[in-house]
Amino acid sequence: MSEQPRGAGRVPTGYAAETFISEYTFRQAHRAIEGNPDASNAKKRKREGKGDPSIVNGPGAYKGPWAKYEAERPDALSEDEFGEDEEVEYIYEEDEIEENPAPAPKKLAGTDYRDIEAEGETSEFVGSQQYDYQGRTYMHIPNDLDIKLTGDRGDTKNFIPKKHIHTFKYHTKSITQVRFFPGSGHLLLSASADTKIALWDVYHQRELLRTYSGHTKSVNDIDFSPDGTQFLSASYDRFMKLWDTETGKCLKKFSTGKTPHVLRFNPSSPHEFLSGMSDKKILQWDTRSGEMVQEYDHHLGAINTITFCDEDRRFVTTSDDKSVRAWEWGIPVPIKFIAEPHMFALVRSSAHPSGKYIAFQGSDNEITVYSSTDKFRQNRKKGYRGHNVAGYAPDVAISPDGNFVSSGDSGGYVCFWDWKTCKMYHKIQAGDAPILAVQWHPRETSRVVTGDLSGVLKYWD
Known part of the structure; x- marks a missing residue:
């Protein structure tokens, strides 16, 4: 067996060894990661409606791609129960994530669709x-x-x-x-x-x-x-x-x-x-x-x-x-x-x-x-x-x-x-x-x- 060239397989984060894997095994692993709806550890979350493009503020305002996800829903929901325009995200949970939940993301000002009109005007002498x-x-x-x-x-x-x-x-x-x-x-x-x-x-x-x-x-x-x-x-x-x-x-x-x-x-x-x-x-x-x-x-x-x-x-x-x-x-x-x-x-x-x-x-x-x-x-x-x-x-x-x-x-x-x-x-x-x-x-x-x-x-x- 010929000697491997010096430094072969080295990457900045460690050492990478070449390996061979059959297409079938690769596809199976890929599907498990990329969102197989039938995977037992996936939960479905429904997106809010995108809203009406003619409304700027208030209830029913247009949110488009910034629409948030609603609270988690039970697994039993079928695909038909989701709206046509609504996107579904699959979340894969692992034991480590449950033990150490990630902090909730901060709400960005640009996507904060609170009703500005509801905040009244005041004046004080x-x-x-x-x-x-x-x-x-x-x-x-x-x-x-x-x-x-x-x-x-x-x-x-x-x-x-x-x-x-x-x-x-x-x-x-x-x-x-x-x-x-x-x-x-x-x-x-x-x-x-x-x-x-x-x-x-x-x-x-x-x-x-x-x-x-x-x-x-x-x-x-x-x-x-x-x-x-x-x-x-x-x-x-x-x-x-x-x-x-x-x-x-x-x-x-x-x-x-x-x-x-x-x-x-x-x-x-x-x-x-x-x-x-x-x-x-x-x-x-x-x-x-x-x-x-x-x-x-x-x-x-x-x-x-x-x-x-x-x-x-x-x-x-x-x-x-x-x-x-x-x-x-x-x-x-x-x-x-x-x-x-x-x-x-x-x-x-x-x-x-x-x-x-x-x-x-x-x-x-x-x-x-x-x-x-x-x-x-x-x-x-x-x-x-x-x-x-x-x-x-x-x-x-x-x-x-x-x-x-x-x-x-x-x-x-x-x-x-x-x-x-x-x-x-x-x-x-x-x-x-x-x-x-x-x-x-x-x-x-x-x-x-x-x-x-x-x-x-x-x-x-």
């Missing part, structure tokens, strides 16, 4: 005083201040803030959006990735007034109605909710089963709003009926921004498809389409107070400007650089007098540029985490609020 001596709530615009919060703003000029004057503390995760109360700015609404929405007093004690809970995942956008009595919230739990600002009651819920990324009330039609969705569609909703009344479906990627222009008769949208599209209100065909090879995705937007321009935050560390009149084209002379976006989507905001452009920065700065010259005026170190939300106060000359990735809201003057 946490301020020091709900009514003043005349029985008015915080909705009443204060007139005991040294600044007039009603009427025409006039020719008030804006200045760049210099110092930090207050910190609003409540949120535990990233601030996603902040909004001042329309017109007066005496209240501030903030949304966060901790699923909560908070309402703050901007004057007097600058305290937390009311919290709104009801979303189960990060809230990614909020928007006040034109009169401020209601506001909308959008969340990654795929719901959009309409809230009463004063009572905290959730008035309506809207959902298509897709994630809403951006929401905007039509300023001239306060009972209608637009939502930009993750499935490339822009949807128009009526808050009175709760129904969707129009669908704008031309983008090729998730919607990032919606900006009204031309006295709210038109709006401009941007998307992950790196394009800009302009639409007539109510007509589902774009009137202008801009897509250049050098363009990057535009992630946030702000309309200029003059109504002639829209500034967009690009993911290439540049704020670009497009005209929002009939031409809808890029203003090549205006570009604001010097800040770093680094994969985030920091807000861009233009001062109420139109002279300054401001933006957040991934290094914790707030950057200010001159609108006309495009030169960076000033950079404020507003925190250690990236600054994602920036808004100018609609009435004050130099007040700005910022929100960062760690959940801190700061007020500047």
Whole structure:
């Protein structure tokens, strides 16, 4: 017998010896392992129904291939007792498994089909005083201040803030959006990735007034109605909710089963709003009926921004498809389409107070400007650089007098540029985490609020 070559049969886990086995013996062993239904040690388990593909949440929701197995069933069940679409799994038990049962697998968030709608919305007043001596709530615009919060703003000029004057503390995760109360700015609404929405007093004690809970995942956008009595919230739990600002009651819920990324009330039609969705569609909703009344479906990627222009008769949208599209209100065909090879995705937007321009935050560390009149084209002379976006989507905001452009920065700065010259005026170190939300106060000359990735809201003057 010839000597075996050195190292023959060695494998990383030990030594493998060559052996011969008849086909009959191999097939018998293979059948025993691969699921012979007649094997004495196999138990059948039935799968739950796959559900109805048209239902997203709740009882009977679509589960598809993620349907779980029901509790173990007796061996006596015949194949006929299982549904046509239902799969059967055979489990082979050994004595060792019974002695040392494996730990139950953790339930994954993606396959957790609990009924989100059943989790109710709650709101709590946490301020020091709900009514003043005349029985008015915080909705009443204060007139005991040294600044007039009603009427025409006039020719008030804006200045760049210099110092930090207050910190609003409540949120535990990233601030996603902040909004001042329309017109007066005496209240501030903030949304966060901790699923909560908070309402703050901007004057007097600058305290937390009311919290709104009801979303189960990060809230990614909020928007006040034109009169401020209601506001909308959008969340990654795929719901959009309409809230009463004063009572905290959730008035309506809207959902298509897709994630809403951006929401905007039509300023001239306060009972209608637009939502930009993750499935490339822009949807128009009526808050009175709760129904969707129009669908704008031309983008090729998730919607990032919606900006009204031309006295709210038109709006401009941007998307992950790196394009800009302009639409007539109510007509589902774009009137202008801009897509250049050098363009990057535009992630946030702000309309200029003059109504002639829209500034967009690009993911290439540049704020670009497009005209929002009939031409809808890029203003090549205006570009604001010097800040770093680094994969985030920091807000861009233009001062109420139109002279300054401001933006957040991934290094914790707030950057200010001159609108006309495009030169960076000033950079404020507003925190250690990236600054994602920036808004100018609609009435004050130099007040700005910022929100960062760690959940801190700061007020500047």
